[in-house]
Amino acid sequence: MNYLEVFQLAAPEAALTLTVLLVLAVDLITLRGESIERRFQTGALVSIIGCLMAVIFTFTHYGRTDPLHGLLVVDPLANFLKLVLLILTIFTMLISVSEKFTEHVGEYLALVLLGTIGLMLLVSAEDLLMIFISLELASLSLYILTAFNKRNARSSEAALKYFLFGGMSAAFLLFGFSLLYGLSGSTHLPEIAGALKGRGLDPLLLVAIVTTVIGFGFKVAAVPFHLWAPDAYEGAPTPSAAFIASGSKVASFYILAKILTLGFAGAEGSAVWHGYVPGWTPVIAVVAALSMVLGNLTAIVQSSVKRLLAYSAIAHAGYMLLGVLANTPSSRSALLFYVITYALTVLGAFGVVTVVEEATGGDALANFAGLSRRAPGLSLCLLVFLLSLAGIPPLAGFIGKFFVFSAAAGANAGHLGLLWLVILAILMSAVSFYYYLQVLKQAYVLDAPENAPAIKVPPATMFALVLLAVLVVLLGIAPGLLLSHL
């Protein structure tokens, strides 16, 4: 195995890395005197072309290759997830092009791309060290992206909070990983599982499980490790928040499920009602239940739409954890279907918020009043995104929920042991309908303030939003399009 072969395997990531340099160079050398808008457009164009190159490279490998012993595993699923991450990045670029929050355009775009590279490496990793390094690459980019609005004190506050919490979670994760290495003598997930097999659940392993869950709990913003999320979502520039909520979620959930099901195979325990056995599933069950309840109930009282989306993201993390918990062959595809459609939907929702914020100066509920008159197309997109988040059929969010819930309920061959969690999830999802409807009520029922002008939506953003809305509808009507790849 020589470097050239490694380079070929990592072609998508390599292409993106070159794009990062190119974006920085183009912005620095040729666009110094131009307006921010123009710099954003050119930079985004270069980045999107880079992403499309990377997309092409993801199609070049078929079959599973693992030449570096878990450091870089390329298989069809990982490639598909990389494709999804790249598409999400492209959409993030499209909704950022009309932003004016920063003069450091090149750096901003470069950091989004660096974050994407981190996430792409993450989905290819089956080795604890590689997982940690790529997670940090992604996280550090996200911290800076959160702080990018220098004119807004809340942006810096949010970033500091996010960074401190994130740093702590990294410490927990590393501690858990070191215990795992100590227990098994390896950093390679399948080898760890092999070494742990038959060991039973000793206290050390339990500590490793708990710290790993804590570490990832921060990443996916699950209760009780969620405290950074509302502030980060609210304070961060909206496109950064969209990226945190979409791309980073997809990769984090994939890798969390991989570590738990692959690395901790044999230490599942059981979260069945009246059939509790210690292991990682009861831990996840508790975190999932707390996230669903707290996220949904807190979202009800929010008046800022970005905070509302943050709490709803916490609730959705709870539903997704059910998919992790089910731990059957079909539950993994259910989980990924849910996470991917959620990412597309939430990206769209943040895209709409970006436009409204730009036009009305805020993201409070009242700023959405009369949106259906001021921007009918935008408002229709918002309707699709929020109804999908609420789980109204035939949108993708509903099908995702049905997949995940039925996978969790059917996890142990008809015994319905996890049904208590499914019931909780379904009832909480009924609660969530209320707050999504609050936003839609502003847009469709209430009238805009007197003489409010029509809202102009930048064409690139509108293009991205319509495409996302179409995808959300299409994946609801024909989920097979996505499901067949997972």
Place this chain on the structure above:
Amino acid sequence: MLAWTIYISFIGVLVLMLLPREAARAARIIALLTAIAGCVAAFAGAVQQPNPGEVTTIVKIPWIPAIGASYYLAADGISLVLVVLTGLAAVAGILFSWNIEKRTKEFFAFYLALIGGVYGVFLSFDVLLLFVFYELTIIPKYFLIARWGSTRKEYGAMKLALYSFVGSHLVLIGLIAAWVVARAQTGHATLDLMALSRVSFPLGFQHWVFPLVFVGFGILAGLWPFHTWAPTGHVAAPTAGSMLLAGVVMKLGAYGCLRVAMVLFPDGVRMWQNEIAALAVIGIIYGAGAALVQKDFKFVIGYSSVSHMGFVLLGLATLNTIGLSGAVLQMFSHGIIAGLLFAVVGRMVYDRTHTRDFKDLQTMQLGRLLPFAGVTFVLAGVASMGLPGFSGFVAELQVLMGAWKVFPVATILSGLGIIIGVAYILRAVQKAFYSDAGPGESGHDHPLEPISVPERIGAVMLIAASLVIGLFPGLLLNWIQPCLNSPLSMFARLLNGGGL
């Protein structure tokens, strides 16, 4: 042909969305044509149906093979009855909302989306597909009420939306559980209603899952004590909204109870039969009693819907052929009559007088000012009381005959409900139209706008429908009864004792 009822409605929605904002008149006409086309498709499809006793597949293609869901539309006699009802109610509702001036095209777009969803529920024989259409109706209902309604519209709309959503989520819990158990038992995943209806679910499972699904659907059917959305929702809704709510949306709930909850869990029904009958009778008497003391004209009709839907639920609880066919007939009959009553109250009276308070209406002598409205209300009223010759009579009689065999006491008590029903209708007729109170100081000086042509057509259409079915109930019973009697039908286990 029948499937086109769904497609036509949604095509209508798309066409309306593309219209320019100002084209109110075009929007009305397009909506009316769409509804008529849907109604014609419903009738034509129903007449062409070769054998109403059997489930005739319209289209069946795999949708999500991984979980066994298919796009499966089909119809048997019971579906036909309700599809035809939906067609009639849809056309009538548009005729009675001809005067909508505010955001006309959006109003009709939501309206047709609701209708399309309702057709879809009645024609789906895949449980997931049925659920999809069922939930699809919630959003248009919410916006129709919140945007175009009256009295406390946002409250009424939110209450209705949340009740529907909670109800459908109870159903979802039951469906997922049933899907898991059926998969474990038969070895393959399916959501086909016919296949699931052949699965014998364990008795302990049916014992808890049946009430969950039944109540989930029953909420929308006005099952006491979960009926409280109905009066507020009906009152808050615009005329066409209340017509559809009472006319077809409440039927969605009752249809779900019958087609999903009872067919899938026949032993569960038997375990809970008495409780359902008790709730139904309480609903009949409570609804009628509450209707008797209302000060608001529209609340009278709102509560009367709860009472009449009680008969549907009582009919379902009898578990014999005559009771069940009475229940289905009552769904049709109440859909027509309640639609008409709401049309009189909401469109003919309230849109002209801008009040629904009996105290004000008493002084207006509407019987003289709006003779057509008065006569229509009297006709609809006697139909609602169950006078022979109108559809309500045949339907409620069958329900009572069915109930007499199983619950004699409950039958007598619901007879009491019928008597109160006569009382509240007479009271409403007297107070609203034929009061002697004479013009008070708040007397109306400006003449009321005369009853328009669309209103007259709509009223005549609905009265005629109720009369035709009242005089020739065989028209519908020939569709309903073969479904119930056939030993091969999905209802056979329900009616013949099943495994208990």
